[in-house]
Amino acid sequence: MSNRRTIADRTPAGFMLHCRPKVLRYTEGVKKARPFPALIDVARRAGVGAGTVSRVINGGQYVSKRTMARVQEAIEELGYQPNVAARSLKGRRTKTIGLVVPSVADPFFSVAAGAIEAVARDHGSPVLLAQSENLPSREREQITSLIQRRIDGLILVPCDGGNLSLLQQAAFPLVCFDRPFPGQPFATVLGDNYGGARAATEHLIHRGYKRILCMAGDGKLFTSQQRVRGHRDAIRDAGMPYFAELEVQDYASASDALRRHLLGKDRIDAVFCIKNLITMNAYKILRELGIEVPSSVGLLGYDDFELADTLEPPITVVRQPVVGIATRAAQLLFDALEKGKHPKGTTTLKVDLVYRGSCGEMLPSRRSI
Amino acid sequence: MSNRRTIADRTPAGFMLHCRPKVLRYTEGVKKARPFPALIDVARRAGVGAGTVSRVINGGQYVSKRTMARVQEAIEELGYQPNVAARSLKGRRTKTIGLVVPSVADPFFSVAAGAIEAVARDHGSPVLLAQSENLPSREREQITSLIQRRIDGLILVPCDGGNLSLLQQAAFPLVCFDRPFPGQPFATVLGDNYGGARAATEHLIHRGYKRILCMAGDGKLFTSQQRVRGHRDAIRDAGMPYFAELEVQDYASASDALRRHLLGKDRIDAVFCIKNLITMNAYKILRELGIEVPSSVGLLGYDDFELADTLEPPITVVRQPVVGIATRAAQLLFDALEKGKHPKGTTTLKVDLVYRGSCGEMLPSRRSI
DNA sequence: ACCGGGATTGAAACCGATTCCAATTGGACG
DNA sequence: CGTCCAATTGGAATCGGTTTCAATCCCGGT
Numbered sequence: 001m002s003n004r005r006t007i008a009d010r011t012p013a014g015f016m017l018h019c020r021p022k023v024l025r026y027t028e029g030v031k032k033a034r035p036f037p038a039l040i041d042v043a044r045r046a047g048v049g050a051g052t053v054s055r056v057i058n059g060g061q062y063v064s065k066r067t068m069a070r071v072q073e074a075i076e077e078l079g080y081q082p083n084v085a086a087r088s089l090k091g092r093r094t095k096t097i098g099l100v101v102p103s104v105a106d107p108f109f110s111v112a113a114g115a116i117e118a119v120a121r122d123h124g125s126p127v128l129l130a131q132s133e134n135l136p137s138r139e140r141e142q143i144t145s146l147i148q149r150r151i152d153g154l155i156l157v158p159c160d161g162g163n164l165s166l167l168q169q170a171a172f173p174l175v176c177f178d179r180p181f182p183g184q185p186f187a188t189v190l191g192d193n194y195g196g197a198r199a200a201t202e203h204l205i206h207r208g209y210k211r212i213l214c215m216a217g218d219g220k221l222f223t224s225q226q227r228v229r230g231h232r233d234a235i236r237d238a239g240m241p242y243f244a245e246l247e248v249q250d251y252a253s254a255s256d257a258l259r260r261h262l263l264g265k266d267r268i269d270a271v272f273c274i275k276n277l278i279t280m281n282a283y284k285i286l287r288e289l290g291i292e293v294p295s296s297v298g299l300l301g302y303d304d305f306e307l308a309d310t311l312e313p314p315i316t317v318v319r320q321p322v323v324g325i326a327t328r329a330a331q332l333l334f335d336a337l338e339k340g341k342h343p344k345g346t347t348t349l350k351v352d353l354v355y356r357g358s359c360g361e362m363l364p365s366r367r368s369i
Numbered sequence: 370m371s372n373r374r375t376i377a378d379r380t381p382a383g384f385m386l387h388c389r390p391k392v393l394r395y396t397e398g399v400k401k402a403r404p405f406p407a408l409i410d411v412a413r414r415a416g417v418g419a420g421t422v423s424r425v426i427n428g429g430q431y432v433s434k435r436t437m438a439r440v441q442e443a444i445e446e447l448g449y450q451p452n453v454a455a456r457s458l459k460g461r462r463t464k465t466i467g468l469v470v471p472s473v474a475d476p477f478f479s480v481a482a483g484a485i486e487a488v489a490r491d492h493g494s495p496v497l498l499a500q501s502e503n504l505p506s507r508e509r510e511q512i513t514s515l516i517q518r519r520i521d522g523l524i525l526v527p528c529d530g531g532n533l534s535l536l537q538q539a540a541f542p543l544v545c546f547d548r549p550f551p552g553q554p555f556a557t558v559l560g561d562n563y564g565g566a567r568a569a570t571e572h573l574i575h576r577g578y579k580r581i582l583c584m585a586g587d588g589k590l591f592t593s594q595q596r597v598r599g600h601r602d603a604i605r606d607a608g609m610p611y612f613a614e615l616e617v618q619d620y621a622s623a624s625d626a627l628r629r630h631l632l633g634k635d636r637i638d639a640v641f642c643i644k645n646l647i648t649m650n651a652y653k654i655l656r657e658l659g660i661e662v663p664s665s666v667g668l669l670g671y672d673d674f675e676l677a678d679t680l681e682p683p684i685t686v687v688r689q690p691v692v693g694i695a696t697r698a699a700q701l702l703f704d705a706l707e708k709g710k711h712p713k714g715t716t717t718l719k720v721d722l723v724y725r726g727s728c729g730e731m732l733p734s735r736r737s738i
Numbered sequence: 739a740c741c742g743g744g745a746t747t748g749a750a751a752c753c754g755a756t757t758c759c760a761a762t763t764g765g766a767c768g
Numbered sequence: 769c770g771t772c773c774a775a776t777t778g779g780a781a782t783c784g785g786t787t788t789c790a791a792t793c794c795c796g797g798t
Contacts, residue, residue, distance in 0.1 A: 035540050036519075038754055049778035054756060064776060079538050084517045085454040085463065086754035089783045092404075094454065096497070096518070103483055110479030114472055117500050126514050128465070129498040131486050145495050148453045149465070150405075169448050171404050277675075284679045306646075307676050310653045407784055418748040423786055433746060455784035458753045739798100746793070756782085763776070768769100 037078040046074035057082060088150065095125045097333060098146035098154040101177075102134045107276065108303060109157070112177065112326035116155060119330035123338070125152065134221075136160035143167065153333045158182065159221075173336035175343060177329045179222040187336075187343035189329040191320040193223050195369045196351040197230030200300050200318050201272060205238045207359045209270035209298045212246065213261050215282060217275045219249030227274045227302060254278065258285055262297065270298035270359070276305050283311060294360040304354060314356035319366070325349050406447040415443035426451060457519065464494045466702060467515035467523040470546075471503045476645065477672060478526070481546065481695035485524060488699035492707070494521065503590075505529035512536065522702045527551065528590075542705035544712060546698045548591040556705075556712035558698040560689040562592050564738045565720040566599030569641060569669050569687050574607045576728045578639035578667045581615065582630050584651060586644045588618030596643045596671060623647065627654050631666065639667035639728070645674050652680060663729040673723060683725035688735075690718050 043053045048067060055063050056071040063071075074080075088094040097120055101109040117127050128151060130142035140163050146154060147166065153173040161182030167174060174181075176188040204212055214231050216224050228247060235242050246268065248257045261268045262285070271286075273279035279301030286293055293299050293313055301308070304319040332343040351369050355361040412422045417436060424432050425440040432440075443449075457463040466489055470478040486496050497520060499511035509532050515523060516535065522542040530551030536543055543550075545557040573581055583600050585593050597616060604611055615637065617626045630637045631654070640655075642648035648670030655662055662668050662682055670677070673688040701712040720738050724730040 036516075036538075039756095040754075043778095050755085051757075051779075052777060055777090058756085062776065067776080079534075081513070081517050083458075083519060083754055085457050085519060086783090087756075088454050089452075089458065089754080089785090090756045092783085099498075104473060104486065105480045105483035107476065107479070110476070110482075111474045113479075113482075113498070114474035114500060117473065117498055121500070121511070124514075126511075126518065127498045129468075129482070129486055129496045131483060131490070142490070142495075144450070145493075147405075148450050149495065150452060150454060165448075169405075280676055280679070283676075287679060287681075306674075307649055307652075307680075310649070310656060311676075311679075312656075312681060408786095409784075412748095419785080420749080420787075421747060424747090427786085431746065436746080452784055455753090456786075458755090458784080459786045461753085741796105741798085743795090744793105745795100747791085749789090749791095751788085752786085754783105758781085759779090761776100761778080764774090766772090766774105768771085 036083070037080050039080070039082070042071065042074045042078055042080050045078060046071045094150050094152055096128055096149065096151050097125050098128045098130065098151040100130045100132050100139065100142050100146070100154070100156045102132050102157055102159060104129065104131060107305065108322060111322045115323045115326035116330045119327055119334065123334050132157070132159050134159045134218075136162050139163055140166065153337050155329050155333060156181075173333055173342060175329045175333045177326065180346060185344060187332055188346040189325050189332065190223075190346070190348060191325055191351045192348050192369055193226035194230040196302065196318040196320070196353070197227035197272075197274070198234045199353050199367070199369045200302065201231045201234035202238070203316075203353060204270050204272060204298055204300055204359060205234065205240065207298060207361070209359070210240070211243075211266070211268040212270040212272055213258065213268040214247045215254055215258065215271060215273045215278050216247055216249050217251060217254075217278055224274055231272060255281060255285060258282060259289070262286070262289060262291060268297065270300070273299070273301045276301070276303040279303070279315065279317070280305065283315065294358050298360065299358040309356060313358050315358045316356045316361065317354050318369075319352045319354050321349050321351070405452070406449050408449070408451070411440065411443045411447055411449050414447060415440045463519050463521055465497055465518065465520050466494050467497045467499065467518075467520040469499045469501050469508065469511050469515070469523065469525045471526055471528060472500050473498065476674065477689075477691060480691045484692045484695035485699045488696055488703065492703050501526070501528050503528045503587075505531050508532055509535065522706050524698050524702055525550075542702055542711060544698045544702045546695065549715060554713060556701055557715040558694050558701065559715070559717060560694060560720045561717050561738055562595035563599040565671065565687040565689070565722070566596035566641075566643070567603045568722050568736070568738045569671065570600045570603035571607070572685075572722060573639050573641060573667055573669055573728060574603065574609065576667060576730075578728070579609070580612075580635070580637040581639040581641055582627065582637040583616045584623055584627065584640060584642045584647050585616055585618050586620060586623075586647055593643055600641060624650060624654060627651060628658070631655070631658060631660060637666065639669070642668070642670045645670070645672040648672070648684065648686070649674065652684065663727050667729065668727040678725060682727050684727045685725045685730065686723050687738075688721045688723050690720070694718050
């Protein structure tokens with residue numbers, strides 16, 4: 001049985017053809033099996049118009065106390081929850097932001113995601129989470145999906161410049177995080193990769209290490225490139241010879257390369273690891289080979305990690321202010337959204353060199369870069 | 370020149386009063402500054418009706434090849450992106466799921482979140498991420514926020530039973546993850562906490578340890594309780610005496626308690642840590658005090674962690690199949706969404722006891738529980 | 739030229755909010 | 769008690785899609 005009602009029920013037949021007026025949207029008494037009560041249901045229950053309920057929900061300007069109370073009561077009774085999708089259709093704001101990271105399982109990005117969610121929540125916007133896996137095509141899919149959901153703004157760890165047109169068309173505020181957008185002046189927040197790596201290598205040199213192996217991970221990534229650059233410049237400025245073979249630019253061969261350089265002739269006497277997991281891996285290998293750290297070989301890692309201070313010896317690292325970077329990025333985004341000040345330029349946050357002992361330092365301490 | 374057409378053009382004036390027809394929604398020539406082109410823009414560009422464009426987008430049933438091509442072209446030219454909010458308003462599906470975890474910075478949950486996002490993406494649904502911090506009030510806020518966004522389904526790590534009514538009213542599929550919903554038969558996926566802990570303690574006992582300190586973390590959490598229960602039962606079934614003072618139920622006093630029990634009289638000879646971070650902390654303290662592991666004191670942790678196999682000695686742990694649990698939860702949810710089979714009951718996944726050496730085992734190996 | 743019927747198509751209702759506008763109400767005041 | 773102005777209020781258009789319905793098109797068959 002259909003509860004659909006057309007004008008035919010109320011209009012003389014002759015009118016039908018030329019003048020088909022709007023049908024009443026909700027027919028009283030007919031209970032639609034809607035999962036959630038809608039605003040109109042609240043309105044009817046309180047015996048007021050839709051506009052009035054809307055006004056009550058949005059701060060209650062121009063609504064009498066009595067009406068307000070009645071509406072509030074109806075809202076309570078029905079357990080009314082406004083539909084953000086409908087609201088944003090008219091209002092142009094979804095109160096939702098997007099976050100695209102390579103992988104949330106990565107401790108760096110998971111901590112960042114946590115901090116970003118916290119800021120977003122304080123502003124009443126949940127976070128739509130997407131992972132790009134550092135794949136341009138995946139990134140594109142994810143951004144498209146977020147655009148179709150009309151996010152108010154996006155925090156992105158760009159892995160590719162190819163999606164520029166997508167982003168330009170979208171025209172919502174964008175903040176890049178950890179990496180800049182290739183060749184574009186989008187707002188960006190990141191740690192001082194160059195400075196951190198440079199200070200790290202200078203430290204190694206200063207401690208007397210001469211042949212430093214640089215384990216760079218994925219050489220195509222911006223962070224990796226910057227850190228390698230800092231490393232190279234430190235070597236050059238110290239007047240030391242530069243050896244191309246002492247840079248390992250990919251994950252796959254990293255372990256083998258390290259082993260080779262630790263055992264063959266022309267042995268290295270220090271390892272500079274450009275990322276978390278690489279450092280841990282290098283530590284494992286050094287242990288496995290029974291090489292003394294720091295006396296035979298020095299070890300220095302980029303990114304701090306749980307237990308870095310507990311290993312034997314404790315590992316000296318460059319520590320990025322992850323939460324600070326993430327929070328800053330989120331704040332920039334909400335400044336743009338709420339105060340309209342569109343963020344531009346790059347914010348580079350200082351990093352710390354945390355002395356712990358894997359390069360032969362005495363006491364735990366640190367220096368700000 | 371307007372080709373705006375109201376019914377007035379075709380209707381005798383007298384009809385107007387009683388029968389006020391709808392005005393055409395878009396007047397050509399007036400370019401609205403809309404951030405994104407809408408379906409109607411595509412329709413006009415292609416010279417077809419809105420319905421036709423909609424049909425093209427949704428699979429192209431009942432559309433001629435020629436029209437189809439024309440519409441596709443218009444979509445390309447305008448860079449049209451459908452508005453999911455508008456779509457879901459009518460269609461009742463937001464193609465978005467919610468995920469509420471205590472904290473994404475926690476490695477356990479970040480890995481889980483990554484796995485869940487991966488499954489969700491495969492189904493074309495991004496994930497709305499929310500953190501509860503294990504606070505009931507926060508959990509409530511977050512769930513409310515997700516409901517207002519009309520998520521299709523929710524994966525929840527419940528920290529409180531107080532939000533039941535909210536969830537019941539919402540009536541979307543819900544899958545609990547890592548913990549059950551207190552007193553409710555919602556679908557749940559978790560590891561075998563009881564069995565894992567029991568096997569762990571049995572192992573310690575079997576290795577000859579007699580006085581085992583159980584560091585339980587937050588004793589109010591389900592996982593903690595289950596594991597403590599497994600631990601107790603193992604002790605009881607071994608016919609060993611049970612000492613209440615050997616259970617530490619909160620984080621704050623954990624370190625002090627451990628130190629006390631390691632140094633005072635009636636010393637313990639093993640530590641069973643119920644969570645990741647607690648294990649790492651215990652390891653630090655054991656090291657700091659110069660206590661030999663496993664000869665003086667045995668150490669066993671719940672949850673595997675990076676470097677557990679590299680510490681000296683490598684740490685024996687109970688390993689949960691995190692990705693498996695998370696993936697299963699996500700799959701249950703999408704089964705519900707796509708195949709309509711509403712999930713019920715609890716799925717308990719097996720855990721592994723990974724023998725590494727911190728309890729005096731010989732070789733690395735493992736046993737499935 | 740006429741007819742039946744399936745393939746296409748456009749128009750308009752509808753989803754659930756916001757917002758503008760016009761109408762009504764209420765209170766102060768003369 | 770009538771006026772006037774401001775505070776309230778209801779109604780309708782609108783956002784951007786989906787979906788139903790009826791109209792039209794196109795065909796072969798007669």
